[in-house]
Amino acid sequence: MGLSIKARHLPPRIATGAFILNSGIGKLSADEETAAKLHGFAAGTYPFLKKMKPRDFTRLLAYTEIGLGTALLIPVVPAFVAGAGLAAFSGGLLGLYAKTPGMRQAGTPLPTEQGTPFAKDVWMTGIGLGLMIDDLTD
Structure with a gap:
């Protein structure tokens, strides 16, 4: 694990980092209704959030x-650290997918139309784990 910047890390870090950063910036101006929807959805899967x-x-x-997106975009943040943050974050999103009724076709891991926006987040898990593995095996 080092601080050397690898060119092969830049495309997934830039694409994922920009996507997540934009999402975070957008949530800063969320109105009360949007905040209630986001909170209700997350708290339904993760009850400790109800507090x-x-x-x-x-x-x-x-x-x-915003923090995760920035960490991915700043190449001096070690790939392992950025990848671990991304894997943890996307794991939470995949938990929403796995535990929320109606997201998956009955008895399968395949998404319903409603679940597709969350199922697609598996790519972030892959990128996060890939960054971690690549940094550890270098």
Whole structure:
């Protein structure tokens, strides 16, 4: 694990980092209704989040996304660290996919139309794990 910048890391880090950073910036201006929807959806899967106020949850999510997106975009952040953050974040999203009723076709891991926006986030897990593995095996 080192600080050397590998050209092969730049395309997935830039694409994923820009996507997540943009998502986080967008959530900073979320209205109360949007915050309530985001919070309700997440708290339905992760009950410990019910203790948070919807607005506080949405701000925390926004800052998390901004931090992660920035870490991916700044190439001096080690690939292992950026990859671990991405793998953890995407793992939470995949948890929503796996545990929320109606996201998957009955008895399969295949997504329903409603689940596709979350199922596609598996690519972030792959990128995160790939960055970690590549950094560890260098």
